[in-house]
Amino acid sequence: xxxRPLADRVVIQMLEAEEKTKSGIILTGTAKEQPQIAEVVEVxxxxxxxxxxxxxxVEKGNKVLFSKYAGTEVKVEGEEYIILRQSDILxxxx
Amino acid sequence: xxxRPLADRVVIQMLEAEEKTKSGIILTGTAKEQPQIAEVVEVxxxxxxxxxxxxxxVEKGNKVLFSKYAGTEVKVEGEEYIILRQSDILxxxx
Amino acid sequence: xxxRPLADRVVIQMLEAEEKTKSGIILTGTAKEQPQIAEVVEVxxxxxxxxxxxxxxVEKGNKVLFSKYAGTEVKVEGEEYIILRQSDILxxxx
Amino acid sequence: xxxRPLADRVVIQMLEAEEKTKSGIILTGTAKEQPQIAEVVEVxxxxxxxxxxxxxxVEKGNKVLFSKYAGTEVKVEGEEYIILRQSDILxxxx
Amino acid sequence: xxxRPLADRVVIQMLEAEEKTKSGIILTGTAKEQPQIAEVVEVxxxxxxxxxxxxxxVEKGNKVLFSKYAGTEVKVEGEEYIILRQSDILxxxx
Amino acid sequence: xxxRPLADRVVIQMLEAEEKTKSGIILTGTAKEQPQIAEVVEVxxxxxxxxxxxxxxVEKGNKVLFSKYAGTEVKVEGEEYIILRQSDILxxxx
Amino acid sequence: xxxRPLADRVVIQMLEAEEKTKSGIILTGTAKEQPQIAEVVEVxxxxxxxxxxxxxxVEKGNKVLFSKYAGTEVKVEGEEYIILRQSDILxxxx
Numbered sequence: 001x002x003x004r005p006l007a008d009r010v011v012i013q014m015l016e017a018e019e020k021t022k023s024g025i026i027l028t029g030t031a032k033e034q035p036q037i038a039e040v041v042e043v044x045x046x047x048x049x050x051x052x053x054x055x056x057x058v059e060k061g062n063k064v065l066f067s068k069y070a071g072t073e074v075k076v077e078g079e080e081y082i083i084l085r086q087s088d089i090l091x092x093x094x
Numbered sequence: 095x096x097x098r099p100l101a102d103r104v105v106i107q108m109l110e111a112e113e114k115t116k117s118g119i120i121l122t123g124t125a126k127e128q129p130q131i132a133e134v135v136e137v138x139x140x141x142x143x144x145x146x147x148x149x150x151x152v153e154k155g156n157k158v159l160f161s162k163y164a165g166t167e168v169k170v171e172g173e174e175y176i177i178l179r180q181s182d183i184l185x186x187x188x
Numbered sequence: 189x190x191x192r193p194l195a196d197r198v199v200i201q202m203l204e205a206e207e208k209t210k211s212g213i214i215l216t217g218t219a220k221e222q223p224q225i226a227e228v229v230e231v232x233x234x235x236x237x238x239x240x241x242x243x244x245x246v247e248k249g250n251k252v253l254f255s256k257y258a259g260t261e262v263k264v265e266g267e268e269y270i271i272l273r274q275s276d277i278l279x280x281x282x
Numbered sequence: 283x284x285x286r287p288l289a290d291r292v293v294i295q296m297l298e299a300e301e302k303t304k305s306g307i308i309l310t311g312t313a314k315e316q317p318q319i320a321e322v323v324e325v326x327x328x329x330x331x332x333x334x335x336x337x338x339x340v341e342k343g344n345k346v347l348f349s350k351y352a353g354t355e356v357k358v359e360g361e362e363y364i365i366l367r368q369s370d371i372l373x374x375x376x
Numbered sequence: 377x378x379x380r381p382l383a384d385r386v387v388i389q390m391l392e393a394e395e396k397t398k399s400g401i402i403l404t405g406t407a408k409e410q411p412q413i414a415e416v417v418e419v420x421x422x423x424x425x426x427x428x429x430x431x432x433x434v435e436k437g438n439k440v441l442f443s444k445y446a447g448t449e450v451k452v453e454g455e456e457y458i459i460l461r462q463s464d465i466l467x468x469x470x
Numbered sequence: 471x472x473x474r475p476l477a478d479r480v481v482i483q484m485l486e487a488e489e490k491t492k493s494g495i496i497l498t499g500t501a502k503e504q505p506q507i508a509e510v511v512e513v514x515x516x517x518x519x520x521x522x523x524x525x526x527x528v529e530k531g532n533k534v535l536f537s538k539y540a541g542t543e544v545k546v547e548g549e550e551y552i553i554l555r556q557s558d559i560l561x562x563x564x
Numbered sequence: 565x566x567x568r569p570l571a572d573r574v575v576i577q578m579l580e581a582e583e584k585t586k587s588g589i590i591l592t593g594t595a596k597e598q599p600q601i602a603e604v605v606e607v608x609x610x611x612x613x614x615x616x617x618x619x620x621x622v623e624k625g626n627k628v629l630f631s632k633y634a635g636t637e638v639k640v641e642g643e644e645y646i647i648l649r650q651s652d653i654l655x656x657x658x
Binding site: 050051052053055057058065067086087089090091092093094 | 565566567568569570571573575606608612614615636638640647
Binding site: 189192193197199230232236238239260262 | 333
């Protein structure tokens with residue numbers, strides 16, 4: 001089974017806490033908005049979204065920072081994913 | 095009797111709970127927004143919507159994930175449907 | 189006397205409860221938004237609305253589903269009508 | 283003295299209750315928005331408004347239906363008028 | 377000293393109550409929005425405002441009707457003025 | 471040290487109360503919005519801002535009227551400045 | 565490890581209080597919005613963002629003033645950063 005996101009949407013999966021510690025990324029907590037790190041598992045086709053040409057800039061396997069309140073959580077075959085728009089991804093961590 | 099959606103609207107029908115379990119998709123509950131899975135039963139013609147050319151990307155029979163608070167529920171000849179815009183569909187599950 | 193709607197507006201008239209039952213359409217009640225069924229009695233000319241070319245897709249006699257909170261109610265010569273924009277019509281029922 | 287409306291604005295004057303009864307138009311009261319009937323007394327020149335070409339579709343003498351909460355009331359030489367945008371006019375009654 | 381308004385702004389000055397009575401314009405009070413009459417004393421150059429070409433339609437000396445809550449009040453050399461955008465002017469009274 | 475504003479931003483500095491009195495400008499207090507007078511000390515380059523070409527119309531040394539709630543206050547080397555967009559400047563006083 | 569911001573985003577790092585004092589920049593506190601000073605550490609590629617061509621105007625090493633409530637805080641390998649859009653940067657301090 002595969003989740004195929006539409007338009008400029010991206011499917012990501014949270015990295016486990018241990019992985020975060022290993023990778024040296026610790027997210028600070030603020031009252032306003034908590035960033036999170038996740039791995040990209042599926043990328044939509046992009047194309048014309050809301051009348052504007054969107055080119056996808058992230059790819060499968062990228063580690064990304066995104067805003068906590070962005071996107072929608074889903075659970076498929078026991079795995080949890082988040083589906084969000086590419087514009088809700090802040091940065092790629094390399 | 096047939097529901098013919100206008101513009102970029104799509105008519106979907108919720109999958110039964112048993113089907114969801116069979117298909118291995120379980121949706122997590124969040125306070126913010128609960129995604130749902132449904133099957134596409136009718137697809138609007140697309141075309142120019144709000145002055146922008148919309149191409150329909152989903153088709154009859156697709157299983158789709160969508161946001162709970164999107165769309166309008168209707169009941170026709172005893173069957174319940176939801177009518178929403180294609181842009182409220184997050185992903186196709188294959 | 190005739191109501192001639194401007195721009196992309198459509199004049200519709202609610203179907204009686206009996207008719208709805210006969211036609212097999214029952215509308216579910218949700219806290220959020222209740223769809224309704226009505227018959228189209230007048231259609232505006234379309235054209236350029238808010239700087240965008242609008243083509244009218246519904247015609248007199250169409251049975252349509254629309255959102256309850258859309259439009260404005262008027263009573264002319266004892267008959268009640270609703271005037272709404274075409275974009276507030278969800279689907280045509282055939 | 284004359285009120286010359288700017289851009290896509292229209293000056294209208296409410297019809298007296300008696301006239302409404304004569305003309306057979308009775309407006310239903312809803313909690314949300316009460317439509318009203320009035321006669322057009324002045325029409326703005328249209329042209330480019332908010333960067334969009336607006337063509338005036340109503341003319342002096344037209345009886346029009348409009349939303350109660352649209353427009354601004356003024357009193358000139360003892361007469362009450364309402365100034366609103368053409369887009370707040372729902373329909374012409376003929 | 378002179379106030380030179382930028383872009384599509386207009387400087388107006390309220391007419392005295394006596395003048396209003398003489399001119400026969402009485403403004404009705406509504407809970408929503410009170411129109412007012414004033415004389416235009418300075419007109420901005422217009423041009424491209426928010427990416428749209430604005431042509432100034434009012435001129436010095438025009439008596440104009442405008443919405444009470446539009447604009448900003450200033451006092452220069454003992455005189456009170458209001459600075460507002462041309463789009464907040466409803467009509468010219470002639 | 472110099473503040474170089476980006477895009478269509480302008481750096482201004484409030485005129486002292488004495489100067490205002492000398493220049494004959496007194497600002498009236500309203501509950502809604504209090505205009506203020508200041509001197510322009512730095513002007514951004516303009517150019518394409520939010521996809522629109524912005525031409526800067528104010529220059530260093532101009533006395534300007536602006537809305538109190540516009541912009542952000544900063545203090546550099548003991549001097550207080552306000553950084554705002556040119557569109558928040560109402561008028562130049564000459 | 566490196567944070568690569570997407571689109572028109574910029575990664576900045578707050579200057580220490582001592583540095584601010586040395587550089588002579590003191591930020592005033594207002595109830596509305598507190599500006600802050602930081603150093604640019606990474607700059608996104610710009611390009612087409614929301615259908616508009618964005619050219620990046622800041623570069624690594626620039627000292628910038630920005631609005632406190634803009635952006636998202638992250639902590640990578642013990643260092644705290646803020647990721648914001650270039651349009652949330654008010655000015656470069658030179």
